[in-house]
Amino acid sequence: VQLVESGGVLVKPGGSLRLSCAASGFTFSDYYMSWIRQAPGKGLEWVSYISAGGDNIYYADSVEGRFTISRDNAKNTLYLRMNSLRAEDTAVYYCATPGGSHWGQGTLVAVSS
Amino acid sequence: DFVMTQSPLSLPVTLGQPASISCRSNQSLVYTDGNTYLNWIQQRPGQSPRRLISKVSNRDSGVPDRFSGSGSGTDFTLKISRVEAEDVGVYYCMQGTHWPLSFGGGTKVEIK
Numbered sequence: 455v456q457l458v459e460s461g462g463v464l465v466k467p468g469g470s471l472r473l474s475c476a477a478s479g480f481t482f483s484d485y486y487m488s489w490i491r492q493a494p495g496k497g498l499e500w501v502s503y504i505s506a507g508g509d510n511i512y513y514a515d516s517v518e519g520r521f522t523i524s525r526d527n528a529k530n531t532l533y534l535r536m537n538s539l540r541a542e543d544t545a546v547y548y549c550a551t552p553g554g555s556h557w558g559q560g561t562l563v564a565v566s567s
Numbered sequence: 568d569f570v571m572t573q574s575p576l577s578l579p580v581t582l583g584q585p586a587s588i589s590c591r592s593n594q595s596l597v598y599t600d601g602n603t604y605l606n607w608i609q610q611r612p613g614q615s616p617r618r619l620i621s622k623v624s625n626r627d628s629g630v631p632d633r634f635s636g637s638g639s640g641t642d643f644t645l646k647i648s649r650v651e652a653e654d655v656g657v658y659y660c661m662q663g664t665h666w667p668l669s670f671g672g673g674t675k676v677e678i679k
Contacts, residue, residue: 488668490616497657497659497671497672498608498616498670500668500669500670503666512667514667552663553604553606553618553621553661553663554606554608554618554663555621557615557616557618558615559615
């Protein structure tokens with residue numbers, strides 16, 4: 455199993471970004487996936503979840519209405535569209551398989567003027 | 568929302584000695600299917616998180632048998648029978664029974 459996140463950059467407050475997570479080594483389309491983030495020096499915070507078929511989606515209250523999770527099962531890729539970014543969204547973003555069984559290496563999103 | 572409370576916050580341990588971390592939830596973590604979705608996650612310094620234990624007590628592949636999980640309902644424990652240098656890091660409990668998923672605040676294990 456391999457999960458490789460990409461797309462993290464430095465962005466200004468109010469800006470937008472799309473993260474990607476390329477999955478391999480398992481049948482991606484069979485599993486729900488999650489985005490989990492970790493602010494610098496802080497603990498883990500679950501951000502969003504999407505079911506295997508993409509029809510069930512949940513968000514943490516802190517990102518509801520600003521972030522959109524999606525997936526392309528044909529490309530074995532998970533996405534996180536992030537709009538209206540705030541300083542408090544600064545974190546390493548990880549994609550993870552069900553129950554946290556596998557994690558990517560993370561991608562850093564920094565929101566600062 | 569569910570609240571997961573871990574203790575202690577910091578755990579200095581002598582090499583070769585045991586260590587124990589507690590995790591409590593404010594509601595039962597028993598799901599309707601009878602399973603309890605309480606996992607333990609290890610994060611070594613500078614590394615990505617790694618799952619050690621799933622569903623209270625099932626060690627993941629490659630996890631040393633000095634790690635064990637126990638508990639039920641709302642009270643859970645991770646034990647390290649003999650701490651080794653490679654065990655330094657932060658340990659999180661994670662519940663997957665109720666939405667939103669949530670993590671404990673973490674316990675930092677360090678060597679005395």
